[in-house]
Amino acid sequence: MTLSRETVEHRLEEIIRQAWHTHALYFSHTPRSSVEEVLNLVKEQAVSSNQGGKRLRALTLMQTAYTFCPEEVRIDDSALLDLACAIEIFQTAALIHDDIMDDADTRRGAPSAHKALAVQTSASQGQGLALMLGDLLATLSIRVAFTASHKLSNSDEIFRTFLAMHDQVEIGQIMDVSMETIELTDTDAIESSIWATYINKTASYTTIAPLLIGILASSHPQISQNAQSFAQSVGNDLGVAFQIHDDLIDILSDSQTTGKPVGGDIREGKRTLLLARALQLASPHDRDTLLVKFEHTAHRDKEDVEIIRTIFHRSGAIDSLIDEVDKLWQRAAHAVLTTCMMHDISPEKTQALITMCSHFIN
């Protein structure tokens, strides 16, 4: 099977439409009415909310399985693709709930689900519908993973890993919310809490689960046994690197590239590693400015964003995190390489996995 973004995108839409076809049976006795219109709205939102991602998680899961799959084993390609799609569906579910929590206006350059659904209904109905859409997609992701894992090796472990991934992301989100209550003056506590949050809310489903599930599905007898430690050692570093890289994009690029307004994290007052690092490295005066802007100001306007960006640069926080991403990436790539060599994986397959991983920070 060719590993391409389009293959994932195509199958994803197929799964969503098929699921809604089944959901529709629950209201088959309802007469044509406004109820049906609303249900259709939600279906179309399910399809469009699932569009437009880079599908790195799905592709990494599949590439990992193909890299470690022994020559004599034939993986069920379509089951593997479905399993990969399950992670993408879960991500969409998580993002829809995340956007409700942050009351975000946009996602991937389009209106967020609850805002889009509010247009044709009302603000509170839009929120309610998006909440349920997130729940439906979360359940769908679990059903798809359950069915697909049955056709692959280590099915029980794959499925339990998938459920644990759900938990970990939700715990990570709770950490993220609680991060807003943390004292910004305690810079060490902030940095370690943010690091833990990044691992739980991002690395968990972005890199750790795709690597772990990919290995379990590969049927490789030895690597499967050490799947956990491999996925943790590579996935933690790579996933955190990805999140830091994402934070940096928010500061360094323009809104056309990201589909989000520049400095959105600053505006929302998000506790990022960049903020923590700047608080550690900035001059006393700049540090006080950051504390005032983040602790005692409810909203940061355009001018604030510029002041804060300047401090992020001047303090060396940005350079320090660019180095950090590089260091994390080197360590992750080295761990992939070592494991592949130890288990006699061909140079081609090794390179394919390393290249795939590199997309997370490019």
Place this chain on the structure above:
Amino acid sequence: MTLSRETVEHRLEEIIRQAWHTHALYFSHTPRSSVEEVLNLVKEQAVSSNQGGKRLRALTLMQTAYTFCPEEVRIDDSALLDLACAIEIFQTAALIHDDIMDDADTRRGAPSAHKALAVQTSASQGQGLALMLGDLLATLSIRVAFTASHKLSNSDEIFRTFLAMHDQVEIGQIMDVSMETIELTDTDAIESSIWATYINKTASYTTIAPLLIGILASSHPQISQNAQSFAQSVGNDLGVAFQIHDDLIDILSDSQTTGKPVGGDIREGKRTLLLARALQLASPHDRDTLLVKFEHTAHRDKEDVEIIRTIFHRSGAIDSLIDEVDKLWQRAAHAVLTTCMMHDISPEKTQALITMCSHFIN
């Protein structure tokens, strides 16, 4: 095993605490900080949100399994109890999300989860934390059902039924939201849409799934084959009867019994079967009053509630629905009786199941 509310309540708390013990591992490297305090808040909310239900769903599932279980078969009691708890955990998850959607202040006589969590944080943080708590409990319910079903007969079918129940309730909630958009003048469309909503959002997990899963877990070879049709025929009627009975309690009793303010449904402008029936039966003048109060008035105050209650009585809508509950109950009880007799279930076991079912409307 003795079937009691306390047995379910006890095991439920055990499961929740155990799950949070596992969740805690995800933040074991976080230093003691406000993050940990927030996570503890969420844990305690998980425990208290799960307290205080009547556990009818859990008990019905278990009673169904014991009623149909052939003499020579030994059911794994603790797996069955866990499966029953899984439905209760799912209900708690659904109610937490439901309360966010309705922005409800109370639940089971205590503050709703998002309101309780907002007290120690902020309104928006409370909402975010409750949203994630609902997600965590939904995932937990699935994990518990997965593990328990493995130790029972028809495990795959039980688990798929459990996932389908999640879907159906979420679709029912979407129908419930969209019901607000329906034209109140089209009384036939309203009544049939509300009926469909009641089946999806209430009967699905209150009666249909407990009966269906209970039968599947019973290992009875013949009844298992017709589990679907039995669960539908009994569960639809009984579940709708339960929901109508619940709607009537909202009108007829005082707030001390329900833990909710009287006439809460009226205040919220909910589209209930009672409203639909009153619109059909009321005099033209009363009907116009209802239309004005429900379609053109955003909030209904105490005086409005009294006017509407009077119309509900005077129109005969309340009497009509009391009859309806009775009719539905008779039909459900008859279906249980017929099936039990057809399969030579003992009179004691038959009576135990019928008594259990009767609690839904008492």
